[in-house]
Amino acid sequence: ACGGGGSDDAATGGGEPVAGGTLVYATGDAEPTCLDPHVGGNYPQALVSTQYLEPLVGRDASGEIQPWLATDWEVSEDGLTWDLTLAEGLTFTDGTPLDAEAVKVNIEHLQDPDTASSTGYLGVRKIEEVEPVDATHVRLHLSEPDSALLESLSMQWTAMQSPAGIARGQDENCAAPIGTGPFVVTEWVPQQHVVLERNEDYASHGPEAEHDGAAHLERIEWRFIPDPATRWAALQSGEVHVIDNPEPEAIVSAEAGEDITHIDAPRPGSVNRIELNSSQPPFDDARVRQAFVYSADVDPGIEALYQGVATRSHSPLSSVEPMGYSDPSLFVTDLEEAERLLDDAGWTEVDDEGYRVRDGERLTVRFPVSTNQSVAAEQALFEQVQANTRRVGFEVVLTPLDLSAWYGALAAPEDGGENAYEAVSAPYTKVGPDVLRTLYHSDGTVPAPSGYFANLSQVTDPEIDALLDEAARITDPGQRADLYEEAQRRVLEGYYVLPLYDQQNHFLTRGVEGVTTLGTVSTPTFVNARLTS
Amino acid sequence: MSTVLDVAGLTVAFPGVGEVLRGVDLRMEAGRCLAVVGESGAGKSVLARSLVGLAGEGGAPARVSAERLTVAGQDVLGADERRWRGLRGQDVGLVLQDALQSLDPLRTVGAEVGESLAVRGVGRAERHERVLAALAAAGLDEPGTRAAQRSGELSGGMRQRALIASAIVSEPALLVADEPTTALDATVAQGVLEMLGRLRDAGTAILLVSHDLGAVARLADDVVVLDGGRVVESGPADVVLTAPAHEVTRALLDAVPRGSRPPAAEPGREVLRATGLHRRYRLPGGGSVSALDDVSLVVRRGESVGVVGESGSGKSTLARMLVAAEQPDAGRVELTGEPWSELPERRRRPRRHLVRLVPQDPLGSFDPRWSAGRVLRAAIRASGSDRTPAELLELVRLPPGTLGRRPRALSGGQRQRLAIARALAADPEVLVLDEPVSALDVTVQAAILELLVELQERTGTALVLVSHDLAVVRQVCQRVVVMQAGRVVEQGPVDEVWQDPKAHVTKALLTAAAPPTP
Amino acid sequence: MTVLRWLLGRLAAAALVAWVVATVVFFALRSAGGDPSEAILGGPGSQASPEAVAQVRAEYSLDEPLLVQYLLQLARTVTFQLGDSYARRRPVSELIGDQLTGTLVLAALGLLLAWVIALAVATTAVLARGRVGRRAVGLLRGAEVVASVMPHFWLGAVLIAVFAGGLGWLPATSSDSSLRSLLLPALTLAVPVAGFLGQVMRDGLEEAHTAPFATTSRARGASEGRVLWRHSLRHAALPAIALSGWAFGSLLSGAVVVETLFGRPGLGRLLIDATHSRDVPVVIGVVLVIALGYVVVMSVADVLERVVDPRLRGRVEAVRSAPQGQVVS
Amino acid sequence: MGRTAPARSARAWQVLGPGGVVSAAVIVLVLLAALWPQLLAPGDPTAVAPADAYQPPSAGAPLGTDASGRDVYTRVVHGAGQSLGVGALATAIGLSLGVVLGFGAALGPRWLDGLLSRVIEVLFSLPSLVLALLLVAVLGAGVGPSVISVGLATAPGYARIIRARAQAVAQSSYVGAARLEGVSAPAAFVRHVLPNTVWPLVAVATLGIGQAIVWVSALSYLGLGALPPSPEWGAMLNAGRLHITTSWWLTVAPGLAITVTAAALTMLGRRLSAVAPS
Numbered sequence A: 001a002c003g004g005g006g007s008d009d010a011a012t013g014g015g016e017p018v019a020g021g022t023l024v025y026a027t028g029d030a031e032p033t034c035l036d037p038h039v040g041g042n043y044p045q046a047l048v049s050t051q052y053l054e055p056l057v058g059r060d061a062s063g064e065i066q067p068w069l070a071t072d073w074e075v076s077e078d079g080l081t082w083d084l085t086l087a088e089g090l091t092f093t094d095g096t097p098l099d100a101e102a103v104k105v106n107i108e109h110l111q112d113p114d115t116a117s118s119t120g121y122l123g124v125r126k127i128e129e130v131e132p133v134d135a136t137h138v139r140l141h142l143s144e145p146d147s148a149l150l151e152s153l154s155m156q157w158t159a160m161q162s163p164a165g166i167a168r169g170q171d172e173n174c175a176a177p178i179g180t181g182p183f184v185v186t187e188w189v190p191q192q193h194v195v196l197e198r199n200e201d202y203a204s205h206g207p208e209a210e211h212d213g214a215a216h217l218e219r220i221e222w223r224f225i226p227d228p229a230t231r232w233a234a235l236q237s238g239e240v241h242v243i244d245n246p247e248p249e250a251i252v253s254a255e256a257g258e259d260i261t262h263i264d265a266p267r268p269g270s271v272n273r274i275e276l277n278s279s280q281p282p283f284d285d286a287r288v289r290q291a292f293v294y295s296a297d298v299d300p301g302i303e304a305l306y307q308g309v310a311t312r313s314h315s316p317l318s319s320v321e322p323m324g325y326s327d328p329s330l331f332v333t334d335l336e337e338a339e340r341l342l343d344d345a346g347w348t349e350v351d352d353e354g355y356r357v358r359d360g361e362r363l364t365v366r367f368p369v370s371t372n373q374s375v376a377a378e379q380a381l382f383e384q385v386q387a388n389t390r391r392v393g394f395e396v397v398l399t400p401l402d403l404s405a406w407y408g409a410l411a412a413p414e415d416g417g418e419n420a421y422e423a424v425s426a427p428y429t430k431v432g433p434d435v436l437r438t439l440y441h442s443d444g445t446v447p448a449p450s451g452y453f454a455n456l457s458q459v460t461d462p463e464i465d466a467l468l469d470e471a472a473r474i475t476d477p478g479q480r481a482d483l484y485e486e487a488q489r490r491v492l493e494g495y496y497v498l499p500l501y502d503q504q505n506h507f508l509t510r511g512v513e514g515v516t517t518l519g520t521v522s523t524p525t526f527v528n529a530r531l532t533s
Numbered sequence B: 001m002s003t004v005l006d007v008a009g010l011t012v013a014f015p016g017v018g019e020v021l022r023g024v025d026l027r028m029e030a031g032r033c034l035a036v037v038g039e040s041g042a043g044k045s046v047l048a049r050s051l052v053g054l055a056g057e058g059g060a061p062a063r064v065s066a067e068r069l070t071v072a073g074q075d076v077l078g079a080d081e082r083r084w085r086g087l088r089g090q091d092v093g094l095v096l097q098d099a100l101q102s103l104d105p106l107r108t109v110g111a112e113v114g115e116s117l118a119v120r121g122v123g124r125a126e127r128h129e130r131v132l133a134a135l136a137a138a139g140l141d142e143p144g145t146r147a148a149q150r151s152g153e154l155s156g157g158m159r160q161r162a163l164i165a166s167a168i169v170s171e172p173a174l175l176v177a178d179e180p181t182t183a184l185d186a187t188v189a190q191g192v193l194e195m196l197g198r199l200r201d202a203g204t205a206i207l208l209v210s211h212d213l214g215a216v217a218r219l220a221d222d223v224v225v226l227d228g229g230r231v232v233e234s235g236p237a238d239v240v241l242t243a244p245a246h247e248v249t250r251a252l253l254d255a256v257p258r259g260s261r262p263p264a265a266e267p268g269r270e271v272l273r274a275t276g277l278h279r280r281y282r283l284p285g286g287g288s289v290s291a292l293d294d295v296s297l298v299v300r301r302g303e304s305v306g307v308v309g310e311s312g313s314g315k316s317t318l319a320r321m322l323v324a325a326e327q328p329d330a331g332r333v334e335l336t337g338e339p340w341s342e343l344p345e346r347r348r349r350p351r352r353h354l355v356r357l358v359p360q361d362p363l364g365s366f367d368p369r370w371s372a373g374r375v376l377r378a379a380i381r382a383s384g385s386d387r388t389p390a391e392l393l394e395l396v397r398l399p400p401g402t403l404g405r406r407p408r409a410l411s412g413g414q415r416q417r418l419a420i421a422r423a424l425a426a427d428p429e430v431l432v433l434d435e436p437v438s439a440l441d442v443t444v445q446a447a448i449l450e451l452l453v454e455l456q457e458r459t460g461t462a463l464v465l466v467s468h469d470l471a472v473v474r475q476v477c478q479r480v481v482v483m484q485a486g487r488v489v490e491q492g493p494v495d496e497v498w499q500d501p502k503a504h505v506t507k508a509l510l511t512a513a514a515p516p517t518p
Numbered sequence C: 001m002t003v004l005r006w007l008l009g010r011l012a013a014a015a016l017v018a019w020v021v022a023t024v025v026f027f028a029l030r031s032a033g034g035d036p037s038e039a040i041l042g043g044p045g046s047q048a049s050p051e052a053v054a055q056v057r058a059e060y061s062l063d064e065p066l067l068v069q070y071l072l073q074l075a076r077t078v079t080f081q082l083g084d085s086y087a088r089r090r091p092v093s094e095l096i097g098d099q100l101t102g103t104l105v106l107a108a109l110g111l112l113l114a115w116v117i118a119l120a121v122a123t124t125a126v127l128a129r130g131r132v133g134r135r136a137v138g139l140l141r142g143a144e145v146v147a148s149v150m151p152h153f154w155l156g157a158v159l160i161a162v163f164a165g166g167l168g169w170l171p172a173t174s175s176d177s178s179l180r181s182l183l184l185p186a187l188t189l190a191v192p193v194a195g196f197l198g199q200v201m202r203d204g205l206e207e208a209h210t211a212p213f214a215t216t217s218r219a220r221g222a223s224e225g226r227v228l229w230r231h232s233l234r235h236a237a238l239p240a241i242a243l244s245g246w247a248f249g250s251l252l253s254g255a256v257v258v259e260t261l262f263g264r265p266g267l268g269r270l271l272i273d274a275t276h277s278r279d280v281p282v283v284i285g286v287v288l289v290i291a292l293g294y295v296v297v298m299s300v301a302d303v304l305e306r307v308v309d310p311r312l313r314g315r316v317e318a319v320r321s322a323p324q325g326q327v328v329s
Numbered sequence D: 001m002g003r004t005a006p007a008r009s010a011r012a013w014q015v016l017g018p019g020g021v022v023s024a025a026v027i028v029l030v031l032l033a034a035l036w037p038q039l040l041a042p043g044d045p046t047a048v049a050p051a052d053a054y055q056p057p058s059a060g061a062p063l064g065t066d067a068s069g070r071d072v073y074t075r076v077v078h079g080a081g082q083s084l085g086v087g088a089l090a091t092a093i094g095l096s097l098g099v100v101l102g103f104g105a106a107l108g109p110r111w112l113d114g115l116l117s118r119v120i121e122v123l124f125s126l127p128s129l130v131l132a133l134l135l136v137a138v139l140g141a142g143v144g145p146s147v148i149s150v151g152l153a154t155a156p157g158y159a160r161i162i163r164a165r166a167q168a169v170a171q172s173s174y175v176g177a178a179r180l181e182g183v184s185a186p187a188a189f190v191r192h193v194l195p196n197t198v199w200p201l202v203a204v205a206t207l208g209i210g211q212a213i214v215w216v217s218a219l220s221y222l223g224l225g226a227l228p229p230s231p232e233w234g235a236m237l238n239a240g241r242l243h244i245t246t247s248w249w250l251t252v253a254p255g256l257a258i259t260v261t262a263a264a265l266t267m268l269g270r271r272l273s274a275v276a277p278s
C-alpha cells in the first residue's frame, strides 16, 4: 500500500471517509520550543506550522512555483525589485487582514535578530526594504538580485503570520502563532500535544488543496512520541492515524500490509551525505577524500538497512530538486585505487592495528554523530562505512553526541568550538538549488556568532563561489540550471561529499485518506484529509 | 481425676535428621505437674510442640506417628489442621522456649494475650476483661498498663509472665511450658515458678520442660527423663531426683553445681585493688542510673572472688572497670600496686597482659574470619609470652584439631574454653570472667567450672567470677561479693554467706539456687 | 521536641540538597559543550546575530566571571527561585508544575504495582506447600532475580510490542493519567522494583513466618492466614517500606527512560530535553525537585516505618538501606 | 591443605547451593568470553557483510546476523569483555568512593560522620540516570562517562553499607577484646575492622556489577552508551529493539546475555552474602 509523494490517489485502507473527527498525528521529531517557525526555524517547526501558517507561494511536484497567498509576482529587469500581488480578502484567523503591511511586518520579523531565524533569515537576507504599495500589492527592494527569492518565500520558515500576533511578543506568539492555515492552534501542552482546531473560515487554499472551504477534519492532535518503535505500535493499535520518521522495517511491513499507507516525500535541498572536512588534514588532500569515498562502499548497506526504502543518490541535491545533477561514475568502490591514492598522498605506513600512518600520525577520521538527527539505520550505515574504510587503513571514530555537544564539536575553534571532525552528516533542508550556496560557498565557512556554519565540507573554491553567485543573480531557468550543474559537478568531483540518499521523509497513515505533502518542504498537510470509519 | 494427656509410642522424625522422638509414652492427670528433663537436644521441645500438633515448626515438615495421642481429653491421633486449631489455645496452652521472641514485638501485649480469644470470636469487651484477669493471674502488676504496652517495653520476666498469661487466658486444661525460666535471673525465675505452682494448684495440668533440676524439684510431681528422643526414666519427682536409676539422670544431677571449695591456703600478694568506684549511666529517656556506687574490692593472688547479684546490679560494669575497658566517674583501680584506671591507654597497653577478661558471649569476641589457631597466636604475640597454641589448647582440654576451626564451627562449651585459653596466653595475674557459664547446658557448665578450679590450682591466677548464680560462684570461689543496685551489700567467704546470708537479696538468690534435693 | 529536631534535620537536608544540585548541575552543564546563550536564542545551531548574543549574555549575566554566575545561580537556587527556562522561555516552576503530576502519578502507580506484585510473590512463596509448591517457589526466586535486572527500555519495548502492537489490548503511548494508558508504563517501571521488593519481602516473610511469635500465634489456634496478616506481613513490610524510599529514586531514574519510550509527558523527558539543550535552569529545577522528592519520600517512609513499628518511635532515624547490593537507584 | 578437588567442589555445591553453582558457572563462562573471546568466537565482531543482513539463526550464524550482517554470536561473545569490564569498573569506582566516605563516617569524629552522612544522603537523592545525563553532557557519550556516572551513583549505597558495617565491627566485642589484649587502634583497624567490613562487600559488589551492566545499557538507550562499533550488550540490545517483531534474535541474544549475566552475578552475590560470616 503505497501512496506517491504529494499525490492523492493513495489507497484508502478500507472504510468510508467521514467528515469531522480528530486526527492524531505522532511525530518523532523533537518538540519545538516555539511554534513560530520564524524563531529559529527547524523541520519540526515546519511540520506542525504547515497546519496553521501558509507561505506566500507554493511549489508543485515539478519544482514550478505556484501562487498561494500571493497570486502574482513580477521581477524588475535588474532583478532588484519584486512586485507581489496578494490574494484578495484574506484574513488571518484573528481577523487581521493579510495585506502588504502584514508582509512587511513578517519580513522584518524574520530579519529581526531577536527572532534568531536561521533558514528563514538567510532566505530574506537580500531584501533591503519592503514597500507596501497598496493593500494587495507589496514591493520588495533587494540589495542584489536573488533568483531564489520565491523559493525562499515558499518555505514554511518564511510563512505569513498575523502582525497582531507578532505584536504580542515572542513568548506569546511562540505558544500560538496566528496564520491563515486550515487549522488554528488552540492548546499546547508541552511534551504532550498541540491541539489544532479547524479554521471554519479557511479561504487561502494552496496548490495542494483539492476542495473549497474548511478542512474536513475537526481537530488534529499533534503528539510527540520520540521512540520509533512506540510510534509504530501506536499506529498499529489505532491510537494514532499518522506517524512520521518510521523505521525502514515499519515501512516495509506497511507496504506489505493492507491498511497502512506509506507516503514517501523526500525533503528538498540537500541529500543526506557525508561531508568531508577539507580544511585540515587528512581531508585537505583531495586524494585522501577520494580514497575514503572509494572505500566506503555504501550501496550494499543502504540496500540492506533501508530495504529498498531509500535510493542511493549521487548528487548533492535532493531528487525533488529539478536542477539536481548526479554522476554515479564518481562514486564507485575501488579499494585498489583507494590504496593507491593513499600511498600517493603519503599515507604509506601501517601501524600494528592496521591503520595507515603518516609522519607518526594515524589516518584518523573523527565522525561526530548527532543522536537526535541520525536514525538507527543511518548510524548502522556509518558503522559499515567505518568497517569498510578500515580495509584501506582509515580509522573512523564515531562519536554519538547530543545536539549541543554535536554543534560544539563542529563549531570553529575561534568560537569556542573544536572543529573536531573530519567527517559529518548534516542534512540541510531548503527549497531550491540555492541551498548549494549555503552549503558550498566559501561564505558558508564563516561561522555565525554561535560558531555554527553550514559549509561543513569547508569548500573554499573561488570558481564554485563565482558559479553560485552568478546563479543566484540570474533568473533565467536554463542558465541557472547550467550554472548549478557546473557547481555541483565541481563539488562532486572534488570529493567533498559522499552522497548517500535523499533526506528520508516518510509518513505512514492508517484510517485516514487524503494526506498530501507540500511541494515545498515536503511537510504533510491535512487540508484534504478525512478519517475513514 | 481426669486424664489430661495420654500419649503412647509418639515418634517424630524430620527428613534428613531422622527420628528425634522414639516411642515416647506420657500420661498425666489434671492438677498435676509433669516435668520433662534431659540434656540439650534430647527432644524436649519437639515433644512439647508435638502435643499441640506443631512438631515441625521452624524447619522441615515433621513426620509424626503415635499409638495413642489424647490431649486435653480429645483423641487427636491423625487429626487434621482444623481439629488441631480448635484444640490449640483453647484446651492446650503452649509457652515456647524462646520467651523473649514469642510475643510479636509489633503488637500490644493485650492483643497478643487475647489472640486465642479473638480467634474464637470472643467480643472485644469480654476479651479485654479476660486478658486483664490472665495478666493478673500470671503475676503481672498493673495489668491495664501492661496490656497497652508492647513486648519490647517489658523486661524479660514480664515477657515470660505475659507469655504464660497468653497461654492460660482461655483457661486450658493443659499448659505446656517449655523452659519457662531459663531466660530469667534467679529471683525472677523463682516468682514465675511460684506462679506456675499456683496454677497447678488451681487445677491446670502443667507439662514443664526444663533442664534446670532445681526448678523441677520445686514444682514437679512427676518426672520424665528424655535422652536421644527416648524416655529413659520416669516416676515421681522425689524418687527420680533422689534415687536416679539411669545414668543420664545421674549425670544431670551431678552436673548441678553443688559443694564448695576449701579456702585458699595463703592469700598471696594483692594484684588488683578497686577503691570507691562510681559510675552513672545516662538513660535514653532522660535521667540516669547508678551502675556502680562506691564499690571497693581487693583481689589477691591465688584467690578467687565471686561477684553475684540480680540482673542490672552492676556486675558487668564492675568487671569492665577492673580490666580498664571503661573509666570510673570516681574512684580508682590499681594493678599490682601501681596506677591502672587513670593511666592513658597508651601507657596501659604494655601491662594489659596482666588482666584478662573472658566475656559473657565468647562467640562475639572472636573475629569470625579467624581460626582458633590464629586467635591464639595473636593473643600470644600481643602478650609477648612464649607459649604455643597447642599448649594453650591442652590447658583448657581442647583437642589439637580445634586449631584449624573457626569459632562458628565450635560448640558453646568449646568456644568458652577457647576464650579462656586466649586469656591464659598472657599468663595473666587476674582473670575476670563475666557469666562464663550462663549460656551453657548444665553438663557443659559443670565441666567448665571444674576446669576453672583446676586451672587456678595449677597456675595460681587470681579469678574474679561474675555470675547471677550463687551455686556457680560457690563451686569456684572462696570469697563472694553480693551486689544490688550498684552497691556492695554483703561480702565475705562463700561458705559464711551461704550459711548465714544477711542481705535480703542474698537470701533470695540462695533460695533460687537451692539444689534439687531437699 | 524530637519531632521538631527531625523536621529541622529534614529541612537542613533539603537545603543541602539544593546547594549540591545547584553546584553539580551548574558546573556540569557549564563545562559541557555548547553555550547557554544558544539555548536562549532558539537552540543550538541557531544563527543569531552577534548583537542578539551580546544582549542575551548581558541579560542572563553570562558575561560575568563564572564564579559570579555560580554565586548568582546558587543564591537563586537555595532560595528556590528557579527562574525562566532558556529554551522554552517560561518560568521553570510552571514547566515543572505541568510535568510533575504526570511523573508522580506514574511513579506512585509503579510503586503500588511493585508492592502488589511483591506481596503476591512473597505470600505465595510462604504459603506454598508440597513438592510442586516448593518447585514453584524456586522458580519464583529465579524470576525475582531476573526481574530485578531487567532493563526498563527493553521490558517496555517488549510490552509495547506484545500488548499494543501485537494484541492491541492497551495503548502503546501514554499521554494522560487514565489507568489504561498508565498501565504499561507503570508495569515497566514496577517489574524491576518488584523483583527487589519481592526478594526482600519474601526473605522477611519467611523469617517472620517461622519466628517464635508466629509459632506462638499458631499455638493459640490462629490460622495460617491470620498469622500471615496479623503478624508476619507487618514484619516483612518493614524492610520493604524502608526500601520504598530507595525504590522511588529508582522509579524516577526509570521514568527518564519510560517517559521517552511511551511518549509520556513528565519530568524525565523534560530533563533529557533540557540537558540536551543545556537549559541550565530547567535541569537544576528538575533535579532539585527529584532530589527533594526523594527527601520527602524518605521522610514519609520514616514516618510509615514508625507507624508500623512502634519500636522505632523513640529513635531519630530509622535504619534503612538499599537492598543488599542494590546500590544503584 | 590436602583437600581433594572433588571434596572441594562438593563443598562448593553445599555452600553455594545449586543456584549459586550454576551462577558461578555462568560467570566463569562470561569471564572466559571477556578474557579470551577468540577462543569462543574466532570471528571479527566488527566485520560487516551487508548482503548477509538480518539472517535468522542458522548453523553458520548460531544467533543470526544484525543490520550490517555482523555475526550476533561473535558480537555477544566479544561484547562480554566490555560489558563485564563496564560493570566491574563502575563498581570499583563506586566502591572506592564508598570506602572513603563510609570509613570516614564510621570511624571519624562525630562531626565528620554527621557531614559525610549528609553527603551520602544527598548523593543518594540524585538518581543515577540523572547523574549520568549530566556527566555525559560534560564528558560526551561513551563508556567512560557512563561508567563514571554509574560508579558515582552507586557510591552512596556502598558508603552506607560500609558505614553501618564498619561501625558494627568497630563496636563489636571482638574488636573490644583485641583492644583489651593491648592491640592498638590502628592495628585493630587493619586486622579486624578492614577485613570484616570489606569482605562482605565482595558479595555486595558482585551484585553491584550486575546492576551496573544493566544501568550502562540503559544509557545506551538514551544514545549515551558505548561508541560504535563496539559490541557492548546494551548498545546491541538497543539497536536490536527496533527490530523486535521482525528479527527477534537481535534483541534476544544481547538481552539474554545481560539478564543472565546480571542475574547470575546477583544470585551469586546473594549466596555469597548468605554464606559469608557476618
Ligand SMILES: Nc1ncnc2c1ncn2[C@@H]1O[C@H](COP(=O)(O)OP(=O)(O)OP(=O)(O)O)[C@@H](O)[C@H]1O
Pocket: B014, B017, B020, B038, B039, B040, B041, B042, B043, B044, B045, B046, B047, B055, B056, B057, B058, B059, B060, B097, B211
Ligand atoms: N523442625 C525441625 N527440623 C529438623 N530438626 C529438628 C527440628 N526441630 C528440632 N529438631 C532436632 O531435633 C532434636 C531435638 O531438638 P529439641 O529442640 O527438642 O531439643 P531440646 O531437648 O529442646 O534441647 P534444648 O534443651 O537445647 O532446648 C535436635 O537435634 C534438633 O536439631
Ligand SMILES: Nc1ncnc2c1ncn2[C@@H]1O[C@H](COP(=O)(O)OP(=O)(O)OP(=O)(O)O)[C@@H](O)[C@H]1O
Pocket: B281, B282, B289, B290, B291, B309, B310, B311, B312, B313, B314, B315, B316, B317, B318, B468
Ligand atoms: N553502656 C551503658 N549505657 C547505659 N547504661 C548502662 C550501660 N551499661 C550498663 N548500664 C546500666 O547499668 C546498670 C548495671 O549494668 P550491668 O551490665 O553492670 O549489670 P549486670 O549486673 O551485669 O546485669 P546482668 O546480670 O543483666 O548482666 C544497668 O541498669 C544497666 O542498664
Ligand SMILES: [Mg+2]
Pocket: B044, B045, B046, B097, B178
Ligand atoms: Mg528445647
Ligand SMILES: [Mg+2]
Pocket: B315, B316, B317, B434
Ligand atoms: Mg552482666
